[in-house]
Amino acid sequence: MFETRDLSSPVEAVRDEHAPGALVIDCERDFETLPPAQAEDLGLLVDGLDPVSYPDAWLPADAPTLLARYASSDLTIGMPGDGSVVWTRQTDPPIVLVKPRVEGSPEPFIEFLLAEAFVELGLETPEHFLGFFEERYVDLDRAVERGPNSTYQIAAALYDGWLGLQTRETFATWHDRTDRAALGDSWQDAGTRLEDRVGELSRAVARGDTDFADATELACAAIKHAIELPAPFGALDTDAYRHHGPEYAIRWAEKTFDALAE
Structure with a gap:
């Protein structure tokens, strides 16, 4: 399911500056949200897992099921709208996941997506909008x-x-x-x-x-x-x-x- 991805020198330099130690993983299958068992398998690649959770009161009564799951204590990695490259700090060290849907895209564009993920990781901002809007x-x-x-x-x-x-x-x-x-x-x-x-x-x-x-x-x-x-x-x-x-x-x-x- 997961395989470490090699980085070009420019992208590796961006990682070292903005997200040192972050792992970059190619995923075998496409996903919006990783199935729970596969998300747990990431624990084999990292030192620890730290799922995020948010209060139920932050969600409208009719919130989508996946959003409610993300707010719960379940380890939920990847959400609709995340795109072809997903990053998370719910692992130690952080991980950048590359979905197979990027295949066929120009390599320079893929390089930019990876570099963008490292820059975002370095901002220390929430990885999802729920942590941004909160209540x-x-x-x-x-x-x-x-x-x-x-x-x-x-x-x-x-x-x-x-x-x-x-x-x-x-x-x-x-x-x-x-x-x-x-x-x-x-x-x-x-x-x-x-x-x-x-x-x-x-x-x-x-x-x-x-x-x-x-x-x-x-x-x-x-x-x-x-x-x-x-x-x-x-x-x-x-x-x-x-x-x-x-x-x-x-x-x-x-x-x-x-x-x-x-």
């Missing part, structure tokens, strides 16, 4: 009013955007470092590929071609690439969001969904 997740749920799955998707997107406000400062420095210039190019190339889609988001939502939760996910994913965002997402690409985090995100959701209801 205010129920406030976000009330603001969104689109059902539990859409609320989950929007919450995950908002947290991804908040992380991107911080990680992009590191990514932007890679162009100036000879040993990481290729990673900087990959970061920039990934952003360039998003620009046209992001620029059309407001019109796509207005036409009904794109669901608002999907639009939020794409817009927030673009924040890490320093792409200009259309309204109403541009309000998330601000120092105010970086500094005020969940409170700002909830206020943005309240204003945005009030406007959509008019």
Whole structure:
């Protein structure tokens, strides 16, 4: 199920700077959330396991089952929306898991995803949006009013955007470092590929071609690439969001969904 992945010199250097000691593991099978038995098998590769848990009061009554499981004392690694590369601090040392779905992607892009995971690990921020919103997740749920799955998707997107406000400062420095210039190019190339889609988001939502939760996910994913965002997402690409985090995100959701209801 698991096999240690070799790293290129630039990616290894990023790990040593931001997440020294983190293990990188290739997974044999794809997953959104690792089955419990396989998650426990990670204990054979690390010194210890430390599952996160959160109070039941932080969850709306209709929260998705997987979110309730994540909040419990069960070891839950990987959640919907995590992407092709997943990191966790529920192990000692931390682990970065690479899903087989990355196969076929350009190698420079995979290298960027790995480097991004190490930079995020180094921020010492929660590994999931529930640790970001905490008890205010129920406030976000009330603001969104689109059902539990859409609320989950929007919450995950908002947290991804908040992380991107911080990680992009590191990514932007890679162009100036000879040993990481290729990673900087990959970061920039990934952003360039998003620009046209992001620029059309407001019109796509207005036409009904794109669901608002999907639009939020794409817009927030673009924040890490320093792409200009259309309204109403541009309000998330601000120092105010970086500094005020969940409170700002909830206020943005309240204003945005009030406007959509008019």
